[in-house]
């Protein structure tokens with residue numbers, strides 16, 4: 001584990017108003033994506049993770065009755081004490097909807113997790129970083145680890161998706177196609193514009209310029225689309241890349 005000290009709590013007052021916490025768990029169990037250093041935000045020490053997570057969860061007020069929980073990897077990588085505290089905080093703060101992240105490989109954990117929260121009247125929205133629906137590009141270049149055959153199959157498990165845009169090989173047309181597919185099959189689309197880190201895949205300034213010129217104006221007012229031109233745009237992060 002590296003020594004990160006990112007901001008881990010924020011309130012989003014614009015589209016889909018919510019509080020957001022960036023918690024820490026055992027870390028992503030995939031760790032192979034060729035663009036991601038977000039998985040470095042982990043600790044094998046569950047007690048230390050819980051202490052850190054409790055400090056952030058104590059800041060939650062329920063101001064918007066919605067909470068987004070992100071962590072390097074998937075909700076399954078969070079310790080049980082943290083999950084139980086999320087439930088308690090939601091009940092105490094009258095939060096009725098919680099967003100979690102999950103990698104495709106943990107998809108079978110989603111239905112029982114939804115049931116667990118539904119027992120308290122809390123609806124879950126589960127997001128996955130598909131990055132692009134072009135499966136050959138995604139798996140041969142990004143090494144994302146998703147073998148879903150179609151957007152329909154992904155939509156059987158997930159409510160929301162993240163797309164990674166601004167990387168070599170993409171065009172305005174291919175990025176637009178991904179956004180349109182995302183909007184057709186999922187409730188919300190979060191577009192992460194690639195930012196440089198130490199991993200092999202780098203941002204392509206020409207692709208980002210074409211996104212900024214052609215796609216940003218087209219989607220910035222869309223209430224179902226979040227656009228993160230920087231990975232700190234939600235007010236959390238700052239040292240690690242949010243990707244999953």
Ligand code: SF4
Pocket residue numbers: 028029030031032033036037038039072073103129144243244
């Ligand atoms: S993008 Fe997600 S699945 Fe891929 S290595 Fe990073 S945290 Fe893991």
